[in-house]
Amino acid sequence: xxxxxxxxxxxxxxxxxxxxxxxxxxxxxxxxxxxxxxxxxxxxxxxxxxxxxxxxxxxxxxxxxxxxxxxxxxxxxxxxxxxxxxxxxxxxxxxxxxxxxxxxxxxxxxxxxxxxxxxxxxxxxxxxxxxxxxxxxxxxxxxxxxxxxxxxxxxxxxxxxxxxxxxxxxxxxxxxxxxxxxxxxxxxxxxxxxxxxxxxxxxxxxxxxxxxxxxxxxxxxxxxxxxxxxxxxxxxxxxxxxxxxxxxxxxxxxxxxxxxxxxxxxxxxxxxxxxxxxxxxxxxxxxxxxxxxxxxxxxxxxxxxxxxxxxxxxxxxxxxxxxxxxxxxxxxxxxxxxxxxxxxxxxxxxxxxxxxxxxxxxxxxxxxxxxxxxxxxxxxxxx
Amino acid sequence: xxxxxxxxxxxxxxxxxxxxxxxxxxxxxxxxxxxxxxxxxxxxxxxxxxxxxxxxxxxxxxxxxxxxxxxxxxxxxxxxxxxxxxxxxxxxxxxxxxxxxxxxxxxxxxxxxxxxxxxxxxxxxxxxxxxxxxxxxxxxxxxxxxxxxxxxxxxxxxxxxxxxxxxxxxxxxxxxxxxxxxxxxxxxxxxxxxxxxxxxxxxxxxxxxxxxxxxxxxxxxxxxxxxxxxxxxxxxxxxxxxxxxxxxxxxxxxxxxxxxxxxxxxxxxxxxxxxxxxxxxxxxxxxxxxxxxxxxxxxxxxxxxxxxxxxxxxxxxxxxxxxxxxxxxxxxxxxxxxxxxxxxxxxxxxxxxxxxxxxxxxxxxxxxxxxxxxxxxxxxxxxxxxxxxxxxxxxxxxxxxxxxxxxxxxxxxxxxxxxxxxxxxxxxxxxxxxxxxxxxxxxxxxxxxxxxxxxxxxxxxxxxxxxxxxxxxxxxxxxxxxxxxxxxxxxxxxxxxxxxxxxxxxxxxxxxxxxxxxxxxxxxxxx
Numbered sequence: 039x040x041x042x043x044x045x046x047x048x049x050x051x052x053x054x055x056x057x058x059x060x061x062x063x064x065x066x067x068x069x070x071x072x073x074x075x076x077x078x079x080x081x082x083x084x085x086x087x088x089x090x091x092x093x094x095x096x097x098x099x100x101x102x103x104x105x106x107x108x109x110x111x112x113x114x115x116x117x118x119x120x121x122x123x124x125x126x127x128x129x130x131x132x133x134x135x136x137x138x139x140x141x142x143x144x145x146x147x148x149x150x151x152x153x154x155x156x157x158x159x160x161x162x163x164x165x166x167x168x169x170x171x172x173x174x175x176x177x178x179x180x181x182x183x184x185x186x187x188x189x190x191x192x193x194x195x196x197x198x199x200x201x202x203x204x205x206x207x208x209x210x211x212x213x214x215x216x217x218x219x220x221x222x223x224x225x226x227x228x229x230x231x232x233x234x235x236x237x238x239x240x241x242x243x244x245x246x247x248x249x250x251x252x253x254x255x256x257x258x259x260x261x262x263x264x265x266x267x268x269x270x271x272x273x274x275x276x277x278x279x280x281x282x283x284x285x286x287x288x289x290x291x292x293x294x295x296x297x298x299x300x301x302x303x304x305x306x307x308x309x310x311x312x313x314x315x316x317x318x319x320x321x322x323x324x325x326x327x328x329x330x331x332x333x334x335x336x337x338x339x340x341x342x343x344x345x346x347x348x349x350x351x352x353x354x355x356x357x358x359x360x361x362x363x364x365x366x367x368x369x370x371x372x373x374x375x376x377x378x379x380x381x382x383x384x385x386x387x388x389x390x391x392x393x394x395x396x397x398x399x400x401x402x403x404x405x406x407x408x409x410x411x412x413x414x415x416x417x418x419x420x421x
Numbered sequence: 422x423x424x425x426x427x428x429x430x431x432x433x434x435x436x437x438x439x440x441x442x443x444x445x446x447x448x449x450x451x452x453x454x455x456x457x458x459x460x461x462x463x464x465x466x467x468x469x470x471x472x473x474x475x476x477x478x479x480x481x482x483x484x485x486x487x488x489x490x491x492x493x494x495x496x497x498x499x500x501x502x503x504x505x506x507x508x509x510x511x512x513x514x515x516x517x518x519x520x521x522x523x524x525x526x527x528x529x530x531x532x533x534x535x536x537x538x539x540x541x542x543x544x545x546x547x548x549x550x551x552x553x554x555x556x557x558x559x560x561x562x563x564x565x566x567x568x569x570x571x572x573x574x575x576x577x578x579x580x581x582x583x584x585x586x587x588x589x590x591x592x593x594x595x596x597x598x599x600x601x602x603x604x605x606x607x608x609x610x611x612x613x614x615x616x617x618x619x620x621x622x623x624x625x626x627x628x629x630x631x632x633x634x635x636x637x638x639x640x641x642x643x644x645x646x647x648x649x650x651x652x653x654x655x656x657x658x659x660x661x662x663x664x665x666x667x668x669x670x671x672x673x674x675x676x677x678x679x680x681x682x683x684x685x686x687x688x689x690x691x692x693x694x695x696x697x698x699x700x701x702x703x704x705x706x707x708x709x710x711x712x713x714x715x716x717x718x719x720x721x722x723x724x725x726x727x728x729x730x731x732x733x734x735x736x737x738x739x740x741x742x743x744x745x746x747x748x749x750x751x752x753x754x755x756x757x758x759x760x761x762x763x764x765x766x767x768x769x770x771x772x773x774x775x776x777x778x779x780x781x782x783x784x785x786x787x788x789x790x791x792x793x794x795x796x797x798x799x800x801x802x803x804x805x806x807x808x809x810x811x812x813x814x815x816x817x818x819x820x821x822x823x824x825x826x827x828x829x830x831x832x833x834x835x836x837x838x839x840x841x842x843x844x845x846x847x848x849x850x851x852x853x854x855x856x857x858x859x860x861x862x863x864x865x866x867x868x869x870x871x872x873x874x875x876x877x878x879x880x881x882x883x884x885x886x887x888x889x890x891x892x893x894x895x896x897x898x899x900x901x902x903x904x905x906x907x908x909x910x911x912x913x914x915x916x917x918x919x920x921x922x923x924x925x926x927x928x929x930x931x932x933x934x935x936x937x938x939x940x941x942x943x944x945x946x947x948x
Contacts, residue, residue: 232785239780246773253766260759267752274744279912286919293926386786390947393792397941404933411927418920 055079056168058183060161061089063153069093070122070153072160076183082175083184090186094121097160099193100167103178110173111328111366112373114381116166117317122156124149144262151302155310162314223371229378230326237319244316247309254301261294282418289414293407300403307396315385322381329370336363571597571676573691575669578661580648581612587649588612589661591668595691601683603692613640615696616668622686623675629842631899632681633835633907635674636827638667666816670824677910735897738904739836746829753822760814767807774800788947795943802936806929813925821918825911832907835900842896846889853882 057077064071075089101118104110164183167173182189221227268287272280339360346356577592594608620637628634644660676682690696774797781793860875 232783235783236780239776239783243773243776243780246769246776250766250769250773253762253769256762257759257766260755260762263755264752264759267748267755271745271748271752274741274748277908277912279908279915282912282916282919286923289923382786386789386947389789389792390944393796393944393947394941397937397944401934401937401941404930404937407930408927408934411923411930415920415923415927418916418923421916 053169056174058161058164058168060157060164063157064091065149065153068124070156072157074164074183083180085184088184088186090183092182092189094119094160095193096182096189097163099189100178100182101163104167104173104176107176111332112325112370112377113170113172114318114321114325114377116163116170116173117314117321119156119159119163120313120317122152124152144259147298151305154302155306158306158310159314225375225378226326226329226371233319233323233326237316237323240312240316240319244309244312247305247312251301251305251309254304255298258294258297258301261290261297265290265294278421281421285414285418289410292410296403296407296410300400303399303403304396307392307399311388311392315388318381318385322378325370325374325377329367329374332363332367332370336360336367339363571595571599571682573669573672573676575665575672578665585646585649588614589645589648589664591665593672593691601688607692609692609694609696611690611696613638613645613664613668614698615690616671618696619675619686619690623681623684626684626686627680628834628838630680631835631838631842631896631903632678633828633831633903634681635671635678636831637671638664639827663815663820666820667824670820734901735836735839739833742829742832742836746826746833749822749826749829753819753826756814756819756822760811760819763807763811763814767804767811770800770804770807774798774804786947792943792947795940799936799940803933806932806936810925810929813922817918817922817925821914825914828907828911832904835903839893839896839900842889842893846886846893849882849886849889853879853886856882 055078059075060072061075062073064073071091071093073089074092075087076083077087079086097119101115105115167176167179173179181192221230265287268283268290272283272287275283339356339362343353343356343360346353572595574594575591576594579590579592581588581590590610590612592608593611594606595602596606598605616637617640620634624634641660641664644657644664647657648661675687681687777793777800778797781790781797784790784793856875856878860872860879863872863875
């Protein structure tokens with residue numbers, strides 16, 4: 039079953055030299071196949087324009103290879119998109135595949151909304167990469183965009199090579215590490231405090247937004263049930279009463295659509311925004327971890343050098359080690375500072391864009407409701 | 422009393438005289454009514470009261486609920502004792518919040534009937550005009566008919582006493598121009614059991630005649646216990662408000678019924694300062710009443726097969742009523758679900774609002790921080806909107822459905838009454854038959870001394886049979902009338918409430934637009 043979903047992305051396609059979008063997604067059984075469409079003027083690519091089919095796992099592979107790349111340690115790695123979650127509709131999809139049952143309008147609408155969300159988040163991931171001066175040059179990224187075959191084989195190889203070592207290492211680092219580090223740099227000290235605080239607040243806001251959105255959708259569902267019950271009551275009736283009931287049922291049905299749209303737009307623009315930045319904050323924190331680790335390594339290398347000098351053994355080696363650790367740490371600090379600064383700006387821009395879009399959409403939907411209700415009230419009164 | 426037309430003042434509680442009553446009713450002649458074919462008004466019709474049709478004959482059950490939007494945290498309406506009686510009706514809609522409160526119920530009774538409410542009585546300009554305006558027909562009717570007015574409000578719930586013996590006392594205020602009352606405006610205090618007692622009295626008298634008696638609100642042990650124990654939270658305040666509104670609607674329906682209005686018990690209820698305490702209202706508690714109604718239904722079901730109907734109007738109508746009751750139950754369940762989800766949405770929005778405010782407070786970019794605080798405020802306003810909408814969902818829609826589910830039960834009772842009367846007739850007929858057979862036996866056995874007794878018996882039973890036949894005719898006629906009137910009222914009631922409900926939704930959406938429009942520049946100001 040094909041569901042075409044127009045992307046609702048945070049527009050990161052500022053640079054025309056590499057423009058990526060996901061114009062549609064195919065929903066098959068419980069797999070989603072994204073169509074990744076690229077337009078480029080860069081010579082490093084073989085063709086100026088092409089489309090490939092990718093699955094969620096391919097995105098994860100790409101993310102993981104980037105995380106594992108030592109070179110990118112000083113950058114904020116764009117967070118991996120979460121796995122598409124279809125819950126109930128998934129079972130339906132299975133059944134559909136086997137040729138049984140059919141989806142109700144409700145289920146179809148829910149699937150479409152989920153699909154919209156997942157397309158948006160996968161698209162943003164790619165666009166973050168394409169808009170970053172270093173990531174866009176990544177070889178694997180290019181393969182991801184260009185390679186017209188299945189990436190499954192490569193994915194398997196990658197797993198064998200890295201074994202997820204570095205990733206695990208980063209993940210297991212806890213906040214004690216960064217908060218414990220003696221920070222000499224004012225900038226990083228401030229950033230650390232801000233990120234820790236912000237991280238917990240945004241996680242909380244995301245959870246609360248999710249609950250609110252769910253309630254909103256429940257209300258829309260109730261309108262649907264009321265509409266059905268009104269129609270049933272009308273069917274049994276044979277008086278003038280019948281027309282009123284039918285009209286009322288119609289109103290509830292239309293209201294449901296609007297309410298549903300309101301809920302899902304709020305989800306797409308606000309809840310998804312908060313979700314995304316919760317993950318992005320985590321990516322920024324990961325950067326701080328890596329820098330803190332580099333600092334720890336440097337401090338250790340200093341101690342090792344002192345010991346070596348005392349013992350008079352392997353001094354040169356220790357000196358070399360110390361130099362490298364310092365280099366690494368400086369590099370991370372320098373690029374880290376740049377990344378975190380642009381992260382701030384990016385965050386503000388994204389919030390602004392999404393809040394404006396959400397507000398405009400909510401106004402539009404509420405106005406639709408107003409005219410729908412006004413019209414219906416007129417009709418009912420005039421009867 | 423500008424009696425320009427041939428209106429006969431309502432006959433006094435002489436319920437035998439059904440025909441006289443029917444002549445004085447405003448007739449539905451022009452109404453696009455789905456009359457089941459028969460012309461039930463057998464008596465000579467008086468000229469129609471108004472030149473135009475009278476669509477709102479204002480029969481039994483049309484009413485405007487008095488949805489007094491008191492702040493759920495207040496148990497009373499904060500009425501000052503020195504306020505004029507007339508102002509009561511304003512005060513009853515006190516404590517308005519951002520959105521409208523719906524209008525207070527008004528009954529305007531023209532002669533024995535009633536029509537929809539009257540603009541001039543509603544003082545508060547915030548109230549939605551649509552509920553309150555009359556159609557031109559209604560206005561014309563008023564002009565030319567005898568203008569009798571009766572408005573009832575139930576307000577000022579007050580807790581009397583403490584602990585488990587405590588009870589809520591309600592102020593029942595009446596404003597009327599009907600001559601049968603001693604004053605024009607007056608009020609009394611009543612407690613819940615008084616209302617149940619009234620129902621018992623009315624029911625005992627009128628249900629035998631086939632009238633549809635409006636059922637009283639249900640008892641609730643849980644709800645009342647919380648109040649007694651003194652739990653001062655929003656759920657007990659909500660319970661009191663729910664009960665107050667239900668009691669008001671109940672009285673409004675009672676007085677909207679022409680026969681019931683004439684009943685001296687009703688008058689006494691409204692007027693008399695102290696009522697003797699009603700006892701034995703246990704049977705009338707929620708489950709008790711329900712059981713009674715269900716038994717009625719079973720009895721009817723068993724009997725319907727035996728009854729030989731000349732036309733199957735009664736049979737099919739009863740079936741319709743039963744079906745409709747089921748459908749309304751399902752609809753009510755759906756609306757109930759909506760009320761609950763909307764309340765959830767309300768509390769989730771409040772929680773989210775606080776969370777956004779926290780986020781805004783840690784945000785380092787000052788413009789974004791400000792926008793987030795503004796967003797928190799918007800969400801806060803939305804919480805209030807959701808709460809008010811949940812209130813409307815409940816009081817306009819859910820309670821309407823709950824009322825009608827119980828009213829349909831009362832309609833079924835009414836059919837049962839007819840059954841009972843028929844049964845009594847059948848029994849009398851069979852007794853008469855037996856007496857005749859006995860007489861025949863005596864004649865044959867040639868026992869002249871017992872013959873006189875037998876003849877007397879036969880005479881007695883013959884007159885009983887003809888009495889019961891007349892009773893049955895009358896009940897049949899009344900039930901038919903009642904049902905038709907009920908249906909019209911139901912249609913009108915539902916339409917009014919649907920419109921009112923849609924208007925509440927409209928109001929909420931308007932406010933939503935305003936909230937978001939106010940926020941938009943804040944969002945755009947982020948830099």
